[in-house]
Amino acid sequence: MSEVKYSKEHEWIKLDGDVATIGITKHATEMLGDIVFAELPEKGSNVEKDGTAGVVESTKAASDVYTPVSGEVVDTNQAIVDDPSKINQDPEDSAWFFKLKIKDPSEMDALMNKDDYDKFAKETSA
């Protein structure tokens, strides 16, 4: 399994063969506060790099979830729809959002590694 990469929209992505698992970062959940609603893309649908692929809502506001790469949605995590508080509890592991069969592995190249993302997150929230 490859290294975890991060997007400027605060998603993480983990590639296993040609299937990518995508979720939102711990930093994102801290900015959002308590998440009380999650909407995921439909299984079988196609999503485009940087397009919206879901929604999370806190008590305060709704935020779009973007996909950092293009592909076909092969699985979604119903557990976070049924209990959105799971996203706050374990955002970068069990509370993943969706899995994509990716189209173009080179789309991964422009994404950040953990160190760069941590730096980016710190700078943008300062």
Place this chain on the structure above:
Amino acid sequence: METKKTSLYQLHQDCNAKFVEFAGYQMPIQYSEGIVEEHKFTRNHSGIFDVSHMGQLFIYGGDELIRDLEKIFPLDLKNLKLNHSKYSFLMDKDAGIHDDLIITKTSEGFLIILNAACKDNDFKILKELLKDKYKMIMDENRSLIAIQGPKSSEILNDVINGVKDLNFMSGNWFTFENQRVYITRSGYTGEDGFEISIVNDFVDKLTRELINKGSKLIGLGARDTLRLEAGLCLYGHDLDKDKTPVEANLKWAISKERISKGDFIGSDIIIKQLNDGVSKIRVGIKPEGRIIAREKTKIFNQSDVHIGEITSGTFGPSVNGPVAMGYVENEFSKKNTKVFLEVRGKKHPASICSLPFYKKSYVKGVN
């Protein structure tokens, strides 16, 4: 204009508050535990809210002041007992709402608690209506905190003895550290609780003592979810100048005695609407499932006709689901009417429901 800070700013920082600008003030939106925990803690234990940004307007006067205020507010102020409070509104001549407020009769006149964003305008309007006849002080030297939730009576009474004997919507002067504090049994969360007016220099000490006794600071985020579950209106959202108290379904707050005379600002429209009905009215709205319909969400009937708009909507932590209120055309305002809410381009089913979403547990009378 520079944003103002309340006298509890340092304490908010010490409690890791996240701040937002609200009505020109730096106010805590939440603390480290987050809105959902803060909301539940208030419902189950006791929460303290810094509402010092709200206006505390003291108007001094006797019987003449009562007569003049009755020309402004739809209340029977003549028969209001000393230290008793009423919920009311400042209206224009078309009964549009300038502000909603709590007015209390004190030994020297009246104390009116006003919304932060409206207080300066309210002051101007009232000064003009009262023709400068009375001393009016918007007291910037006093802070205002609310302590709300089932354990609040016990906690506050431990610090300021005697408050537990206050009845709902009544108040009195008490003493803390040799300072006179005015306390009313009231609030805006749907819970039993108190509002405490205290000089700025002592509010930090009082609040820290209440925290030591087991209460916690709660931010504006949870204040919003608490009041919405309790079916209470937020000015600038559920109430504004384009809505009347009758349309806002607040006719319970208008004195019947005063309606029969009809001699207050806006009374013509109020009486007409009470007699003929209104075209739009505020209702509770319960979305099916988990979808959250926020302010400005369009409401449709079963024939896909646009019939209204959401004015407040969020997730209610105690209801454990979405809650909303809004205005719909009168014919669709009956309880259990099926409607549809347009969220992100899709229509989601919901139904009209009665308010509150969460049952109140006010202490009605202890004496």
